[in-house]
Amino acid sequence: MLGTELIDHEIDNPARNDAVLVEVTRGDRVESVHRGHAVICDADGEVTWSLGDPQAIIYPRSSCKMIQALPLIESGAAKAAGLGPRELALACASHQGAAIHSGPISEWLTRQGFADEDYRCGAETPRDKPTREALIRAHGAPRQIHNNCSGKHAGFLTLNRHLRGGPDYELPDHPVQQAVRAAFEEVTGEPSPFYGIDGCSAPNFATSMTGLARAMARFAAARPDGDARERAMVRLREAMVAHPELVAGEGRACTELMRAMDGVAIKTGAEGVFVAILPAQRLGVAVKITDGTTRASECAVAALLVRLGVLDPAHPATVRRMRPMLRNWRGTEVGAIRPAPALLG
Template sequence: MANPVDLVEVWRGDLLECVHQGHAVVCDDTGQIVESWGDPTAIIYPRSSCKMIQALPLVASGAAANLTGQQLAIASASHNAAAIHTDLVGKWLADLDMTDDDFRCGPALPMDEAARNALICSGTAPCQIHNECSGKHAGFLTLKKHLKAGPDYELIDHPVQKAVKSAFEEVTGETSPMYGIDGCSAPNHACSVHGLARAMAFFASAQDRSDVLSTAAARLTQAMATFPEFVAGETRTCTDLMRAMDHKVAIKTGAEGVFIAIIPEKRLGVAVKIMDGSQRGRDCAIAAILVRLGVLDPNHPAAVARRTPAIFNRRGLTTGFIRPAPLLA
């Protein structure tokens, strides 16, 4: 990708030891760039940051008519597989008259420490319901059932994935040039950083429109902001920062350094891509932009922990700090 810029600095003592470079775009409800850093045309995979886009056909089709806000939040989630997550997805599966075997996301150890330790100590193998994407896949299964389509809903030519691609291209305003297979086996369509920010601005301004896709986007945004614990989980950046912003902003991380934000009050969408894929880089960058836009208090503990955290060694001594680069500060 051409021309990434310094977004995050890592200092040890008085020496700038590391820099995380990347691209970021803030987009308004007309699709225009309000601010940008790096190359807005850089092509990326949004990875899990676009799960609310992947859930659009679920809601727009009418298949989600009886789903709760918690279910829509977890359909847009990369959850910890804590009990609140697996209990919700398990009940959802039962309501569909389906089982773990109907998933196509693959098994994974829970990110939640208590749930992971319980599995390990009991000698129980993880199931697909423990996959951080099982909520998204429960949404796919719901849409598959609604469409009376075949079981392999993760395949690119399946009606579910055709609907996802159509929605993705509509809200990004781009024809996706390619796709990759995500960690959960679902296709992940590429777009520009600007396209991803444009899609988030579509969600941020959805309440201003009454068409089917906008109504679906508004419902998903509200679910994410209202139930941040189902979008990620305790101690996770998505959950902590949404709570810190009083449930007024929806944010979602993705693998390999991607982060998005949906800001309904300002009708703004944000997309961040950190080139080295680091978690600390993407967390600092999104927090810095949210502070810059006036929706996150820089002094809130959740903001400090991501935007300007101290670095400690194993004895608890402060050895350095992370901060936004001057372009973002």
């Protein structure tokens, strides 16, 4: 049994065959590195470029929220609820809990007859500093609507009502999560080998790096006049592009980098995951940093977007992620974060 556990651990370990994606310098020397995997897939689901192991199995975490939102549209629940681009962007969001996020979501819940108590994501202190400080001054308590996944869960609640499921929509065997799993496996093109419970209590289905990039490529290649799934994909990616401030928030990489590009949707996930949807190129991108560091995933995805010609390397939002300077407490420049040469091509 122990031997089997060790073999399984090696198979599932994302550190196997990873590559250096990001370097951290001090002076003119590389002080440390961030390793991981990066994959680009085309509209046919084929890998066109990779670094590290394209078959590494990972949890996509919040990078796959647009996949989790597919049943919301495909079931007819979004249409029945009158959801527009703003709500769909929030369904894909990992937001800051600012008023621009919690306000529209609260209105969405109220229209559907839901309350904060119907959520299963858990209360979270708002990540938006002004909102957090205002809550403290008012002696208020964080609510579930402040959870960075509350938009996704509003989508789950809306889908659940349409499916007439029980209240525990976050459970893996619930019809909502079964619909999510079916969509996830179909667009990744492979069965999910296992799942873990995410920070918001919903199951997060594992897939390979290639599967995640393939799913993003399918979003990229989807046509407005395609089948029901393609139309749903177009609605979600266009909602994200139209409302980048809702997908993340001011100062966040997703928001700032989407604003710096034309029609490209990107989404971060916890533990160093990042994906990108490039409709004009019909390409999907997936990045995973083995040590889970956000600074490295942002650097790597920015470098790949520059490599693919959709992001200006000189744009301030790009520089802040792709080549940020490191300064000490006196403000002296002492080093930098930069993509590894292999990432740049």
